[in-house]
Amino acid sequence: FDETLFGAAWQQLVDRHSILRSAFVWEGVSEPVQVVQRKAVLPFEVRDLRGLADQRERLDAFLAEDWDRGFDLSRAPLVRVTVLRMSEERRIVVWSFHHILLDGWSVQILQKELLALYRALLDGTPAGLPPTVPYRRYIEWLNSRQDDGSAAFWTDYLAGVTEPTALNVDRDTGDTGVGEFEVCASPELFARARDYAKSQRVTMNTLVQGLWSILLSRYSRRDEVLFGSTISGRSIDLPGVESMMGLFINTLPVRGRLTGDLIVSEWLRDLQDEQLEMRQWEYCHLVDVQKHSRIPRGEPLFRSILVFENYPVVHKPSDFPEGLSRRLVNCVERTGYPLTLVVSAGRALEFRFVYDRSMFDAETIARMAGHLESLLAAVVE
Template identity: 50%
Template sequence: MDPRNIEDIYPLSPMQQGMLFHSLYAPETGVYFEQSSWTLRGPLDVPAFERAWQQVMDRHPVLRTAFLWEGLEEPLQVVYRRVDLPLEKLDWRGLPEAEQAERLAAFLQADRERGFNLAEPPLIRLTLIRTAEEAYQFVWSHHHSLMDGWSQPILVREVFTLYEALRRGQIISLPPARPYRDYIAWLQAQDRAKAEAFWREMLAGFTAPTPLTVDVPPARSRPAEGQDDYAMQRILLPAETRAALDALARKHQLTLNTLVQGAWALLLSRYSGEDDVVFGATVSGR
């Protein structure tokens, strides 16, 4: 590490600390390794595309961040002044479509297995695979500690805004981006003791989430210890039902997510017989 290339050092957010812990504890699982694969069709100015990604990395300190933990009481994130974001380029134009599909599947698997060294930036990888004269497969991999789901479309929008300008030979100035350090500073300024006291009072009497007691499987059919005990089910609602839910949410100035969580809370209350219920939900944020 060259000290002259260090721009900033500051603590991790609680969410980042958890992600770092799980990534180091079980690196073989690939937990928090994010990978997207897109098909790009049409003429592509590859140098402009590469420069656009580099400019976005130069613009956002969190994208130039790595993590240090060895020999430290608490882990730290280190922002580097300059980090080159290489774009690996592959050319598969001469391969049959079926072989391209097989190679892509193998590439994506190898990329996931490769993972990231969290102490070395960048924690982002880009690969551009040319599959036809005007067709590319673009693979974007990154560690989830750098950004949440809400951040990704903002980042992509900036990339393509800069790409269009570069392709036309124009110079544009994007609005200033607030650095991630500001959020860390805000977190550190919070009264943690007051927040802990609030939640201890709010959750007094609870030792576990409220179970959904309907259709509980018998002991002999439950997963063994250490095995996953969950499942996923997707249900498509009719368009008219969705419209009615949207209207109800707007009427009461709620988000659709809040409405659904309220319905889940009522369901838990009904089947558990409890007036107060507790359940978890995944949220975006770093």
């Protein structure tokens, strides 16, 4: 593993993509602005932990220190990379970045390009990457979407909403920090869930949204619930949007109406049709969307969000240089919401609860995860 060339590959990425050279200025200006630097030097560091008896403690201390550093949004780049030498043939790469730069889709693109650049530097050949499509194209498209009828849609969609959906299990725990709890459905249940979704002509995302709606309805004791759903933001009519690096995801309200006599499969299809209609407005700013509800200013539109991870994995084993293997050790990300449910349905169906420990205890979240899994089994059976 050539650390020098690996660092050079990272710098080439920063040079190549304007979003990685971006800073954000909001103080002393009438409107916050994104500022792209012509040149930004990536903070790249190598630390040697080989042969140390307290290696694990040093690693943990570094990770805590790196997290606490955070980022100054007004100084580019909002990215840094540290390589930790753990043994002669093992390295841990710690890559930290602010979410304002990249979404999960972009992360896949970045990793593919990083491997291509690193291999090219090892071989002394051109990487042969296609020209980039700058993120500013998306910003220009976004700024052109004014007075387009979205206000009428959101006013109708949020009619009658006067308060965020209460969870009724949150309380002052006296604790601090962020907790995580993960549960993985059995392979058999996952297979049955996929078969059920396919037979009813709904996506796995719709199925999960339906389950979360039912669960919130039971917890809040309301027939109508509201939660946030994170969407990719890339189904817009903009050439090259699939290959752009930047932040496209958006979190918008999903309204679950559990009234009437519909059987679950019909109700799920109605929910999916509603989401498809909403897709034409998926670029709308959440702060603008909330203005069309009757929830008082300063109150959140929702207290929980659902993130269904379904972006394409664009790199493959053959992209790796010979003799180099890689695995994800850990990924830590945070949102500003009390409760976030992250669902992935790739090789397995995984539910990850990320929660504010000052409002929820571990037992409550574990019970909620159990209820969600029971609901899934009940629906697909």
